[in-house]
Amino acid sequence: MAQTSPVDDHSSSMIEQPVGDIVSDCTSRARPDANPEHHRLQGRYCRLELLNSNTSSTTIKQLYDAFKPMEQTHFTYLAYGPFETVDQFVEFIRKKELPSSNTILYSIIVNDRAVGFLSYLRIKEHQATIEIGHVNFSQQLVHTRQGTEAIYLLLQHAFDTLGYRRVEWQCYSLNANSRKxxxxxxxxxxxxWLKAWICKGRSRDNVWHSIVDDEWPLVKQEFERWLNEDNFDANGQQLTRLNAAQVNPRRNKLSA
Incomplete structure (x- = not known):
């Protein structure tokens, strides 16, 4: 976590210019997939597994089939899809595996079946920033604790295991579900960011969100409270809402 050095504080009046806090640990962070032990992230209700060219054809077919019933609406705000064939989906996975893509895909496994995928991307090891994106939940994951836990597992891995300082979330401005x-x-x-992309021939404005490391402890505590088994009834329905946004201590911190 960033700290201000009591010895070498360049924000002193000597230069009469405001500057940021000194970062005590400027070492490059590891990529999320660098350690084979982290290729599987196990949760209480789901697990994440690397999705790449080594992934079994069974898992890939399960993912392909999971999105078929909703593909005409699911891919509206994404730069890719729908996939007409399994081979097209496999080609998408291979492209995301290329170093130039700077993306690490994970399949979301619930009850030993792949029901969605998501990723890290825009990984900047030297700046200790990383984005969560390509969040693709099939209908089996929408509004479930498994879907929420999948995001939690990536956040926890980025902050607690790898020591990243900032995790980002970027989405199409018109994608109300992603923004919420x-x-x-x-x-x-x-x-x-206005007119940030041209996506499927249409202008796209991108909306940016983030969580930073000094906010994570309180956000993590709220995730763990909500994910506790005691927060769900016998039918798996939540008893209380997740209030992660309300507990984030950034409120009133930013100014224009």
Whole structure:
């Protein structure tokens, strides 16, 4: 976590210019997939497994089939899809595996079946920042504790295991579901980039959110409270809502 050095504080009046706090640990962070022990992230209700060219054809077919019933609406705000064939989906996975893509995909496994995928991307090891994206939940994951836990597992791995300072969430400005999900999960809105992309021939504005390391402990505590088995009834329905956005201590911290 960033700390201000009591010895070498360049924000002193000697230069009469404001500067940021000194970062005590400027070492490069490890990539999430660097350690084979981290290729599987086990949760209470689901697990994440690397999704790449070594993934079994069974898992890939399960993912492909999971999105078929909703593909006409599911891929509206994404730069890819729908996939007409399994081979097209496999080619998408291979492209994301290339170093130039800077993406690490994970399949989401519930009861030993792949029902969605998500990823880290825009990984900047030297700056200790990373993004969670390509969040693709099939209908089996939407509004479930497994889906929430899948995001929690990536956040926990990025902050607690790898020591990243910032985790980002970027989405299409018109994707209301993604924007609401980001806020529910504790990400804070940071701004909108106008005409950032051309996506499927249409102009796209990108909305940015983030959680930073000194906010994570309280956000993590709220995730763990909500994910506790005592928060769900016999039918798996939540008894209380996740209030990660409300517990994030950034409120009133940012100014224009």
């Amino acid at each position: 999900a980001a806020l529910r999960l504790g990400f804070q809105y940071e701004g909108t």
